[in-house]
Amino acid sequence: MTKIALLSDIHGNTTALEAVLEDAKRANVEEYWLLGDVLMPGTGRRYLLELLGELPITVKILGNWEDSLWRAMKGLLDPSRASHRYLIRHCQYILEEVSPEEIEAMKSLPMQVHREVSGLRVGITHHLPDKNWGRELIHVGDQKNFDRLVTNPACDIAIYGHIHQQFFRYGSGGELIVNPGSIGQPFFLQANLRKDLRAMYAIMEFDEKGLKNVDLRRVDYGVEKELKLARDLRLPYYQVYVESLVNGIHHTHNHELLYEIAEREGHNAEVDAWLRDYFN
16 A cells, blocks of 8 residues: 655645645655645745655656746846746745755756556656646646646656646546645635635555545645744735735736835845846
8 A cells, every 4th residue: 555645836835834744644645746836935945845855755846936946046037027026036035045056956857757656657747748837737728738648658647736726537548637736825716615725735545456545635724824924034925925825816927916016015126136136
């Protein structure tokens, strides 16, 4: 019997990750697969990485936010765009405790990994095998895009993250496709569903016959505790984080709001100073 926890889209939510790991420990999980988007825009930095470092993680995948963190560190984002300034300011926050070498190591992670468990071939990605960002695999996505998860090379089960929703469906050939949801930023279009923003992950249980169980789990955690931590750490764009954790609404691409907050809270000046000092 093998129990594997699927951890995806933590997005720096330290308190949610702690609760999920406690739940996984009680469930006697034996190994962990990490599907990407570990840091930003939440509180997590060194301590969050230390929590993950204590686990028997046997798969690590490159998420799109790891790419964004690396691009911000390398000066490859466009400071004229409010959403890019948002990422740059969070990169500055991360670099206060996380080294450039560690960010380079995150950037070097693969976009796709295959494992064989109980005679089943399992493919693991953050989003598509060759593209870790985008909307192709949302709930109304074309079947042909989901089929890309289970072909070239072929596998029996595909696991992906990125869309922040728990998901269970099949490929055209009957292959199983699973999404464990987001630990740090659960997302729902439907307003009533957004009333439940517990941390999401999944446990897959394999035995000698194959896949015995897929358990899509939701875990309560202290949202107010996480927000207090964010205030204590002076997390950039705190108001955006509150909206995400309390109301399930994410403003990552709301340029007008991000610019307004950056001006009001002084983040624009902080970014300008950091860009000047870090790259000169």
